[in-house]
Amino acid sequence: MKGFGHFPLILLSLVLFALLPFLPFGVWQAFLLDVGFFVLLFTALALSWDLVARTGQLSLAHGAFFGLGAYSAGLLAPQLGTLPALLLGALTAGAGALVLGSVTLRLHGLYFAIASLAFSEVLRTLALKLPFTGGPIGLPVPPPFAGAWPLATYYLSFGVLLLATALSLWAERSPFRLAQAATRQSEAVARVLGVRVVQVKLWSLLLGSLVAGLAGGVYGMKTLFLSPYDAFSLGRAVEALVIPIFGGLYTTLGPLVGGVVLVSLEQALRLWIKEGYLVVYGAILILVILFLPRGLVGILGRRRG
Amino acid sequence: MGKVLEAAGVSKRFLGLQALKEVTLHLEEGEILAVIGPNGAGKSTLLNLLSGLIKPDQGRILFLGQDITHLPPEARTHLGLGRAFQIVQPFPELTVRENLLVGALFGKPGTSRKEGEAWVEEVLRLTGLQSRSEALAGDLTLLEDKRLELARALATRPKVLLLDEVMAGLRPKEAEEAVALVKQIRETGVSILFIEHVMPVVRTLADRVVVLDYGEVIAEGTYQEVAQDPRVREAYLGRRA
Amino acid sequence: MGKVVGFLVLLAGLAWAQVPLKVGVILPLSGASAVSGKAALNGIQLAADEANAAGKVRLELVVVDDGTDPAKAVPAFTKLMTVDKVDIVIGGLASGVTFALSGPVKQYGPLFLVIGAASSVVEQAFEGYPLFFHYHPWDYHNVAAALQFFQYLNREHGAKKVAILYEDGPFGSAGIGVYKQQLEKLGYQVQAEPFKAGSGQFTAILTRFRAFAPDILYWIGYDVDALPIATQARQVGLRPKLIYGAPPSWPIGFEKNPLSNDIAGMTAWLPTVANAESRRFVEAYRKKYGEVTEEYMAPMGYTILKSLALAAEKTGSADKNRIAEALAGLKMPTPFGLLSFKPSDTGRTKYQGFGSEIWFQFQYLQGSRRPVFPKEVATRPLRYPGEYYLR
C-alpha cells in the first residue's frame, strides 16, 4: 500500500536514534541521551495512540495503559527481572484495553474519548487505594538489569519505539490499514462491506495499549519511582494525542516527526526561555493548526488516510 | 429458480412507531425486485433489516436457505449479501481503488491481496471508474459517487445485491446509464432487490414489484399489475391530495 | 530580563575573589511546586549576591527548571552534571522528583544539598550515598512537631477529639497512619477523611464531621484548600474550637480575609520571627526584591547557599569532598536557628540539617500570622477556642 515514500526518512531517523549514544556531541552527550530517552518513549506512546485513532477511537485512556504497564512492571521487576516484568506490564495494559474496548464498542468520537477518560480516572484512584501499590506515597522501581548497563534504559526506550514503528508500518502497509480507515470513516458502511469492525477496533486498541504499557514500564525504570498522579497522568494521555495531530494523523511518519520535534522543542524551550516557556509552546500548537492543518508532514505531501 | 432471500413475518418498532408490520417477501434467484412505497412506508427500515444494521423484533430472515436473522452485517456480506447505500457514503480519505479494495478484501474472507486487486480492476472496468481510480473518493462528482457506491457493493462479490435508491438525484440521462449498469450486473448472475422512487426506472428495471405502505405489504406483482391496484393508487394519490 | 538566557551568572565585582565555585540549582520553576521553587530560588540568589559581595568566594549559579516532573527533571539534572559540569547541586524540592533523581545522583556523584523532599521514602533512596545533605526536616519530624502541639492542646485546653482532613496525594497521605496512631496514644478520638486537593468541596465531609463534634479540625493539604475549608465549616455549622492546617504555603491575601482569624498552622519560619539572622534576611530580601516573602522556602534556599559559601570559605577549595567535610562540621546561625548536621533519626543518612525543632505553630491574629507555640517562640497566647467556635 502507500507510505513507501516516507520509508527512507523513517529508517534514517531510527538509525540516527540507534547511533545517538555513539555520536560525538561532546559535553551535551549525556543530556541529549536523557532527552532522547523521553523523546523516544513519548513518540512511541504517540504512535500507539495514532494506531488506535486510525479506527476512530479517540483514546484518553493512554495515560491509564501507560500507568498499568508502569505499575505492573514496577511491582514485578524485583521478582521476575526486567524483561519479563516489562512483558507482563504490557500484557496487563492490554488486558485493561480489552476490558475497556469491549464495553465501549458502541461509543464513538467524543463519547468514547470521555468514557476512556473516566476509565483512566477510575484506575488512577485504584492505584491510589489498592494496598500493594504504595498508594499515594509511591512505588520505588529498580533500574533495569540491576543497573548493570548504563545505556539500558535508552535502548529499552528505543526498543519500544522500534516496536511501535514496526506495528504502525505493518498496519499502514497491510490491508489492516483499509479496515482501520473504513471503520473510522463509517462503521456501518465498513460492516456492510464485510469488515469485522469489532475485531479491527479491539485489535487496534490491544496493539496500542501493549505499546503504551511497555512505554510505561520503561518509564518507571528510568524515573525509579512511580506515583499514581504521575503514572496515570491525564497530561500524558493528552500529550499522546497532541503529538500525532501536530505531526500528522493516521501515518507512521506524522507521530514520529511530531514526537521528535515537539518533545525536543518542549525541553529546549524550557531550557532557554524558562519562565513562561509554555506560553510559546501553546502558541506554536495554535499556529501549526492554523497554518499546517495536516500537521508537520503536511509539508511533505498531501495524502493521508 | 429458488428463493435466495426471504423475509418471513418481519416486524420492527421504533419508539412506539410501527415501522414494519409482519412483512413477508422474497427474492428469486436472478430476479430484479423493486420495493416501492410512499415516504415513510418502511422501505429503508426493510433494507437495514435485510442487511443486518438493525435487528427485527419479530420474524426471520433467510438467505440461501440459511437463517441469518441474528447475523451481524459483516457476516451477511461474507455469505454473499451486498448492499449499496442511498446517501452515498464513500470513505472520503481513501482513493476510489482503495474504497473498492475494502469491499474486495473483506467482503469474502480468505481473499488474497492479489485476487482482491484483480477483482477490483474488473469492477473498475465494469463501472467505468478506471480513469478515476486514483482520485480521492471525497473529490468525486455525484454521478461518480453513485457509481462508486454500486461498484463498492459489487466488489464484495455478492450473490444478492440490495440497492437503496441509487438513482436518486440523477438526471434522466444519467439514470439511463445507471439502469444499464444494474442490468449488466444482473447478467453476471447477481439477484437484485432495490428500493426506488423514480417510477420509470422501476418500470424498465423491475421483473417484479412489492409495494409497502405504513409498514405493510399492500401489493405485489409486475409493474403493470401493481400500477392497476386500487390500494396502491390510493396510497400514492390519497396522500398527495 | 537577564533570565532569558538559560542560566544566570552572578559575578562578583571583585577580581581577586579566591574560590571560584560553580553551583547547579535544580528547582521546580513550573508545575505544581512552582510557588515554593521560585521562593527558594530567590533566597539562593540573594545569598549568592551576598557571598560574592563579601569577596572570599566567587559563586556562579547554573539554574535549571525541574518542572515538578521526573521526565523533565532527569534530563535537566544530567545537563547540570555533564554540560555545565557542576560538582555541587542544590535542589530536590518535591519528593517524587527527588526520588527520580536518586539514580542520576548516584551515577554522577555530586555533593547534593537537598532543600525539601521531606518524604522518608526519599531517605531510603539515598541511603548510603555519602554526599547527601538534607536540610529540611523529614516527615517524621513534621509529625513529631505537630504532635507536640496536640499534646499541649490536650493537656492545657482539654481538647479530646480531632477530625482530620487530608489530601489524597503524597503530601497529605504520607504520615496519616502515624498521625492517627500517635494522636490516639495521646488520648484523642480521631476521625480522618481524605479529600482531593483543589476540588474545593468539603461540605459533605464537614457535614459528617458535625455529628462527631471535633475540638480540632486538622487539615493536611495545600493553599487552595485554606479558604474553602474556613468558609464551608461555617456553612455547614461545624464549630471546632481550633482550625489547624499544615499546607506548604498559604494563599496570598488570606491574612486580610476575616475568615482567616484564629486559624492556626505550622511553619518553619515567618518574616516576623525575632532572631537576628531572620531579621537580616528579611531586610536584605526586601532590598533586593522590593517585597517581603511569606514562604519559608526562601530563607531555606538562603540558608543552604550561605552554608555552602561558608564551607567553601573555610576550606578555600572547590573540591566537593572537602566542602562536604567542612559542611559536616559546620555550626551556623540561620533564620531557622542554629544549623548543624547530624545523622538522621533513622540512621539511614549521615547529614541531616534541621529537625522537628524548627517547626512552630502560629495563628492568624488580626491580619497577620503570630507564633503561638511553643512558648519559647510565642509572641502571643493561643486563642482557644477560636472565633469560629464562639460565633
Add this chain to the structure above:
Amino acid sequence: MELLLQTLLNGILMSGIYALVATGLALSLGVVGIVNFAHGEFLMMGAFLSYLLFAFRGMDPLLSLGLAFLAAFVVGALTYQGLIRPVLRAAELNQMLLTFGLSILLQNLALLLFGADTRVVAPPYQATTLSLGPFFLGVVPFGAFLLSLAILLMLQVFLTRSRFGLAMRAVSQNRLAPGLLGIEADKVYLLAFGLAAALAGVAGVMLSVMLYASPTVGFVFTLKSFAIVALAGLGNLKGVVPAALVLAMAEALVSTYLPGGGGLVEAVFFLVLFLALVGRAWRKA
C-alpha cells in the same frame, strides 16, 4: 434523615454552578460544534478579574459579575473571530488541538503574570450562613445557585423567544453543512461562543468567592463539565441541568456516606459517567 436532607441540599447547591459552566461548554459544542478545552480558562479569567478588582479597587465581587460577563463575552468573541472561525471546517481533532493550545497558552500567561499562588477575596458575606431549623445554608453557595438558575432561565428565554436564539437552536438541532455557512450562521456562532465564554466568566467570579483564583482553577471544572455534557448528550442543552444534578448528587452522597469517600469522589463521579455512557449506548442498540 437530617444528614440525608442536608447532603441532598449540598448536592443541589453544587449542581447550579456545574450546570452554568457545563452549559457554556454545551453551547460551544452544540451550536458551534467546537470541543473547547480552553473553556476553563475563560472561567479562570473571570476569577482573576474578580480578584484583581477586589484587591486593587476594593470592588465587591457581586459588582464584578456583570463586568466579567461582558469581558469574557468579548474575549470569547475575539477567540471565535481570530482562532475558531478559520478552523470551523477543519477536522474535529485539529479543532481540539487548537483549543488545547489556547488553554495552555492562557493558563501559562496567567502564571507568568500572576504567579502560581492561590489568591482569595474577602467580601463580608463570604461565610454568612442561614440556618433553617436543623439545616444550614451558605449564603454564597445558595446565591450562586440561584444566580446560575436565573442565568440559565434567561438563556432559555433567549433561546426560545428571540430571533437569534431560535436561529441558535436551529443550528444546534440541525447543524448546517459547513459549506452552507452563511452570514447568519456566522453571527450565530459568534454569539454562541461569546455567550459560552461569558457563562464561564460569571462562574469564575462566583468561584473566586467560594474557592480561590489561580491559573489552574478552571481545570477541574472543565473536566467535570465535559463529563456533564457527555452525560447530557453532546450538545444537548436541555440535558445539562439534570446531568449536573445527577453528578453533583452522586458526589455529595459518596463523600457523605462512604468511609474515606472524600478521596473517592472523583472516581465515583467518573464511574457514574462511564456506566451511564456505556449503558446508554448498549440500550440504544
